[in-house]
Amino acid sequence: MTLAIHTESLSKRYRRHLALDDCTLAIPDGRIVGLVGPNGSGKSTLLGLASGMIAPTSGSIEVLGQRPAVSADQLARVGFVAQDAPVYSRLTVTDHLELGARLNPKWDQAFAERRIRERGLDLKQKAGSLSGGQRAQLALTVAAAKRGELLVLDEPVAALDPLARRGFMRDLLDFVDELEVSVILSSHLLGDLAQVCDHLIVLANGRVHVSGDVSDLLAVHYRITGRAGDPYRLPADAELIHTENSRDESSVIVRSTSPIPGAEAVDLEDMTLAYLTRATTTGPVGPTAAMTGADR
Numbered sequence: 001m002t003l004a005i006h007t008e009s010l011s012k013r014y015r016r017h018l019a020l021d022d023c024t025l026a027i028p029d030g031r032i033v034g035l036v037g038p039n040g041s042g043k044s045t046l047l048g049l050a051s052g053m054i055a056p057t058s059g060s061i062e063v064l065g066q067r068p069a070v071s072a073d074q075l076a077r078v079g080f081v082a083q084d085a086p087v088y089s090r091l092t093v094t095d096h097l098e099l100g101a102r103l104n105p106k107w108d109q110a111f112a113e114r115r116i117r118e119r120g121l122d123l124k125q126k127a128g129s130l131s132g133g134q135r136a137q138l139a140l141t142v143a144a145a146k147r148g149e150l151l152v153l154d155e156p157v158a159a160l161d162p163l164a165r166r167g168f169m170r171d172l173l174d175f176v177d178e179l180e181v182s183v184i185l186s187s188h189l190l191g192d193l194a195q196v197c198d199h200l201i202v203l204a205n206g207r208v209h210v211s212g213d214v215s216d217l218l219a220v221h222y223r224i225t226g227r228a229g230d231p232y233r234l235p236a237d238a239e240l241i242h243t244e245n246s247r248d249e250s251s252v253i254v255r256s257t258s259p260i261p262g263a264e265a266v267d268l269e270d271m272t273l274a275y276l277t278r279a280t281t282t283g284p285v286g287p288t289a290a291m292t293g294a295d296r
């Protein structure tokens with residue numbers, strides 16, 4: 001199986017701060033990967049390492065089977081849009097497309113022009129006077145028109161209004177079909193990610209808390225809801241991810257490879273929030289007094 005990104009014990013330290021800590025990931029080709037985590041959890045660092053903008057402190061990373069940015073060929077295979085959608089403010093939209101054509105051997109001018117037209121951008125306008133959302137659209141167009149095999153997008157929808165965001169997510173699905181490209185994108189907007197992602201990585205405190213194909217992950221996560229204090233039964237291999245208690249009701253999210261009778265399925269948002277809460281909550285995780293797993 002070809003891996004879009006493969007890391008082994010990947011770590012990145014900025015002076016004394018360990019931004020990424022011993023991350024091992026195997027992301028198959030052809031996926032739209034959602035990268036989720038609290039502020040400062042290491043998402044941009046991981047994406048910077050994947051694009052070759054920064055180098056690891058220890059461990060290894062391969063992108064499409066090679067070290068990131070190891071050659072001009074490898075650079076051409078990866079399109080990267082950094083968090084602030086950097087563009088050249090004195091250059092016009094047309095200048096950006098011309099520059100893209102000069103720098104990228106597989107540049108797709110027809111795709112770039114079509115997308116700019118569909119987004120309503122003025123070809124003659126200087127990038128410095130575009131709105132934040134328009135700049136994000138320009139940066140994404142340039143990255144996609146490279147016709148690489150992997151698009152690395154750091155919070156691509158952060159500057160977009162809700163309609164543009166929805167359009168962007170739809171676009172992304174079309175892109176992936178049309179350009180046959182893998183995508184990894186970070187975002188805090190779980191609802192948006194749920195619409196498009198088929199692979200998920202949850203990072204917190206620089207560590208990977210869960211990763212895998214969304215369908216595989218959802219198949220092994222369950223919610224058990226009951227009256228506070230009622231006992232519930234868990235299979236021996238079950239891992240308790242998150243517990244929520246109200247006065248009368250208790251709800252737990254559990255990972256288990258064995259089916260749990262009476263449990264409900266979870267969606268991507270619930271599952272991700274459960275891991276994020278667990279990762280950012282101090283203290284031991286486990287059933288509380290309200291709803292116990294005593295007869296486990």
Ligand SMILES: Nc1ncnc2c1ncn2[C@@H]1O[C@H](COP(=O)(O)OP(=O)(O)OP(=O)(O)O)[C@@H](O)[C@H]1O
Nearest residue numbers: 014015017019037038039040041042043044045046
């Ligand atoms: N160049 C740098 N020098 C020193 N520390 C850095 C540098 N870049 C990032 N960090 C630190 O590394 C940690 C991870 O940062 P990173 O930008 O990867 O997080 P993030 O998950 O992308 O955050 P956000 O959601 O806020 O964008 C943070 O604590 C940050 O302060």
